[in-house]
Amino acid sequence: VTSEFEREIAEQPAVIAGLIARREEVEHLAAALVAAAPRFLVIAARGSSDNAARYAVYLFGAKNRLAVALAAPSLTTLYEASPSMVGGALLGVSQSGQSPDVVAVLADARAQGALTIAVTNDAGSPLAVAAEHALGLGVGVERAVAASKTYTGQLVALAMLSAAMAGDRERWRELEALPDAVAGVVAGLGDARAAAAALVGAGHLPVLARGFNRATAFEAALKLKETAYLAAEASSWVDFLHGPIAMLGPGAPALVIAPSGRADGDADGILDRLVAAAARPIVISDRPALLARGAAALRLPIVPEWLSPVTAAVAAQQLALAAAEARGLDPDRPRGLSKITRTR
């Protein structure tokens, strides 16, 4: 182990198991949310946490039939004209709980009378204090600037909240199997190192996914930018076909994140397009047929689609770690970044 980032990636199976054991606490929170019967959910977040919010759009949309809006914090902090929260509930998601703009959006929603929940790793943080309800992740201190266990912790906390709101026992069983699956990904660091060789001299890197794993594409791109200084850019592959595919020249790499699920047919289609463009795809998936079509591949264990953003995110963290190593960079200390960004 050569970096904090690598160490924290490896902690995730234990950290996720610890979080899942706190089912009762989350069920209590979920009961309050169900009692408030919101028509829509607004999520305030920045950086990696914003990617957790992207997951929440699909999670609460598909599993709880709730429309989710991502807050535009500047409406509150710059324009002093926040949208009405009548009929809505607000989740503030922040690793540190320190982002003043996320705190401002949550405090404003609470002042409007909406139910507010903070999801943060620091139960004593301003965000947790400002919220009516707070869920501390309890994943321990994160030392690397690039988030790993706080990100997957947020995903798991949101997944638990969704399962608890629906009172769905089957989904709790699926959650309980997750730590072992994550351990399986952690064991695959060698594959990530092999795949990273393709990224040593890379310029632009499209990072493509769809549905539940659109969030993973954004998180993977952020990690690759932060730690390996790669010009990685996330999009739904649908949006990619709407324009950015024009940029893809022969031999260009592209990262495809496609755990099995409802988007399988689509994933096959995007591989066809990439192969037709003579691009060099790196594939993160549990599907052997898809992995075989990649110039490089990171194999995931099979988990239900709604939880696959957790396992896929861990594989993406490993790829970012390996790409930083391969490019001779220190993954713990990205240029010009600090752990907490204070923006208003």
Add this chain to the structure above:
Amino acid sequence: VTSEFEREIAEQPAVIAGLIARREEVEHLAAALVAAAPRFLVIAARGSSDNAARYAVYLFGAKNRLAVALAAPSLTTLYEASPSMVGGALLGVSQSGQSPDVVAVLADARAQGALTIAVTNDAGSPLAVAAEHALGLGVGVERAVAASKTYTGQLVALAMLSAAMAGDRERWRELEALPDAVAGVVAGLGDARAAAAALVGAGHLPVLARGFNRATAFEAALKLKETAYLAAEASSWVDFLHGPIAMLGPGAPALVIAPSGRADGDADGILDRLVAAAARPIVISDRPALLARGAAALRLPIVPEWLSPVTAAVAAQQLALAAAEARGLDPDRPRGLSKITRTR
């Protein structure tokens, strides 16, 4: 004039004036929306239209206090589990009105009993037919693959709808002055050509803005990718400081889109950070002090902040056109793209 893209960019003052003249029609639509009294708005869109939807988040948020969620079409098309639209209204935005996934989201919302409005350039398109109410932009056929007048037409249609919902006469006066301001931008193509020289050999290009013009950053990046094959990547400059700034090496270009408004102080701050990182900023603004700090600059006329995404988008189109020309590319025929993308 050497391309359809250039011709269509230049048509925008007239096209926008034509749209603004249809005030009564939009007021009729707005009355229906006000009568439905939605708690939240969902917007379904793809590609350039999705950037118009990003504008709508700030527009309806700040000016009508309405929370806006961007639809995740795959919830409807892949997961067959659309969020509940009780208490909500849906806007489908599509230049062609052909995108099957946008049509599916709108049809589903209408089946759920929500008010639905189609904003499209083709009043006979499947989207317009599926919606309870339709607003045809009437901006004429767009021949270049890269959207120009259909994008600004969408922005203006949304701006009219917002002003009409609020019954705000002052904002109508501001709208009426917009075509002249756009004509001023069209006349500045020479500045765009001078600025584009800095992009001839560029690799990655961060495109930064905040608030109302976050949408413009995404639209500018999309145009630069489609027409000039530049690896342009949009973000709020707040999110940029949360991670991607790590990638910025000395001499790297960055496009800053900052018309005057509530984000002025912030814009000064991001210029400080770019200069400190020895980056080479290209600035699109109406503020002389900010323009003077750019390695290159595109000067905008002064318009109210809520309308500045229209003038700034036109400047960005000109930069994309000029960058394509400078790089020896045909801006009308991007590699691998067709005008209508049919995704499910």
